[in-house]
Amino acid sequence: VGRIVEVEAYIGQDDLASHARFGPTARNRVMFGPAGIAYVYLVYGMYHCLNVVTEAEGTPAAVLIRAVEPVEGEPLMRAARKIGRGGGRARTLPATRLAAGPGLVGLAFGITRSDNLADLCDSESALRLECGEPAHTVVATPRIGIGYAPEPWLSHPWRFTVAGSPSLSRVRG
DNA sequence: TGAATGATGCACT
């Protein structure tokens, strides 16, 4: 169990930073479907990124879960991290850093492409969203790792972080 | 403290 403390929004086919910018493909087609479904993809050949599909059917959009603050199951996350690259360090890592990045969220929670299409709003689902404490202060900054995108998409402040969380993917910004 | 780089597999042109 973890608290989501950092996300990024990708919305519409005209968002030139989004996987949906070229229209529906085999990989991104879930983004065009109904909201509340998981969109999981492999990035850089090593890491799985978890997204929550949003918006009405036909409008491609998703929210990338970029960082999570562990709440329960820290030992499980630590064990899961050992599977990945640099996993030897998971033993001494502070709990707050176990899922402090999109690739690390996938690793710590054992998310793979078999979780693609999971219904995140179903309470029976192994991978699901639950209601939690609202963030006190949210800070918006430009999205990360989308250098291929032209302006204005490159600079749109569509990365949202819980101010002061020790589990953000980047301590600054 | 920060920049450069390799790992690694698959979607897409």
Added chain:
DNA sequence: GTGCATCATTCAC
């Protein structure tokens, strides 16, 4: 064949 919605390590300062 090219290029990633990344991360850990290495190297320079």
